[in-house]
Amino acid sequence: MRVLETIAAFRAARAEVPGPLGLVPTMGALHEGHLSLVRRARAACATVAMSIFVNPAQFGPSEDLSRYPRPLARDLELAEATGVDLVFHPDVAEMYPPGFATAVVPVVPGGPAQRWEGEHRPGHFQGVITVVARLLGIVSPQTAYFGEKDWQQLQVVRRMVADLAIPVEIAGCPIVREPDGLALSSRNVYLSPEQRRHATALSRALRAGRARYEAGEREAEALRRAIEAVLLDTPGVRPDYVAVVDPHSLEPLTRLEGATPGARALIAARLGGVRLIDNAALSGGEPSYS
Ligand code: PAJ
8 A cells, every 4th residue: 555645646656556446535533434435446446545634624613623533543554454555645735735725726516515514514515525626636536435424425526526527436335333323433532421322312313214204204394303303302412403305406305205215314413512413315215326
């Protein structure tokens, strides 16, 4: 495995490796969720690249940029053990050279970026897709792998790639969970033991929504309330939003009958100072991408 810190060094290394190349973009603090993306890439691509870059542009001023975990040596061990060939690990000056912030290049998201995370974290998706567009330009992968854990991010990235006609396939990968249902996240390390116990409320809430759907409920608001009730019943859990949405446009649904298959429930909730997100398909079938 080679670790490259500059765009020029990465491009030189990339020119020597066989295709197809798969890219797994990350902010490090790797866990099984990230590694599941690497395994998907490993199974399909001759070369697997991972980027590790804690992207300041996607953190708000009151968010956790400075305390975001950065266990680089461990990340590199895990990446190598899982079969990564090339790691792109730039510093902030390499990704955002002087003048970048005032240049005309930020990629401004609309459509599916406007609600939910977009509303609660102003500027977040602009930061995400600006860095993803830049990573795709640097790495030129045939396929880039993203987790469904960040469902809205996955839809925003798909739209960005379609709108800018970037020649890359975006592969969405299922959420990896702890045995008790908690979705793996680099932010789970911030949870106290008590908060960790209460954090299962998110996945329990999603299962409650799914059960209501399976019992015949088709009104989106009733499903949304069934999900929210589990969160409100759990001590120390404060929902930011609970939404039942079209899986692609992220627009709220009124009824699930006749809606796009794979209607999605989205949750963001705070436990003390820790903000967690989770999501699941409510109606049967996964959404299709044509
Ligand atoms: P990060 O939070 O490090 O996540 C990197 C990738 O891993 C994302 O595609 C995310 O959806 C996926 N992932 C995280 N937890 C997962 C889980 N439990 N199961 C499956 N996949 C999971 O998302 C980002 O970084 C950044 O926004 C990035 C795309 C790298 C741009 O900076």
